[in-house]
Amino acid sequence: QSVLTQPPSVSGTPGQRVTISCTGSSSNIGAGYNVHWYQQIPGSAPKLLIYINYNRPSGVPDRFSGSKSGTSASLAITGLQTEDEADYYCQAYDGSLSSWLFGGGTRLTVL
């Protein structure tokens, strides 16, 4: 079980908005450490989607957005597209463990 908790799966239809949560604790997200998000298309390496809580690398559509509050963070995807179907992971540093952590991952299905 991951220290950063994500829902195992979420789903939506094309055009909809979905959110993926990442719940941590006072030693990681709640301690002020930044959260990063990755998208992994099956069979491919992960791709950095959001860095430092809400920033998008060049080339990432603005349909993807990140936020953080307290001990949790969220990834929102608006205008859902079939190519968004993938696994999504959050990442943060844990000061108590002195370790980078990944969430367990969320499988997004576009119905």
Added chain:
Amino acid sequence: QLQLQESGPGLLRPSETLSLACAVSGGSIKSGTYEWGWIRQPPGKGLEWIGSIHYSGSPSFNPSLKSRVTISVDTSRNQFSLKMTSVSAADTALYYCARNLSGFDVWGQGAMVTVSS
């Protein structure tokens, strides 16, 4: 454009030592404040950070793997390496190398390592 490429044996016996190298091309491993890391993904499972290193600093490790892992940098070859001792079936995974500054922004394609007798 920076590229990373993992290399190493794909099949190991239990108790053997895993050795992987990550070749950095399109840029220098000595540039900036980047760290260079290893992340693994067991088949059908999530990502697990193994450890990271800056070319001029000491490595950091996942506490659960620290006793078995070594990470080093070879600036002359522009590559960094992972060694993991006493492997078992639980270490069967796709091993990625990646660059880290604010998130792991450049990844290799991954190297599959299977541990089986």
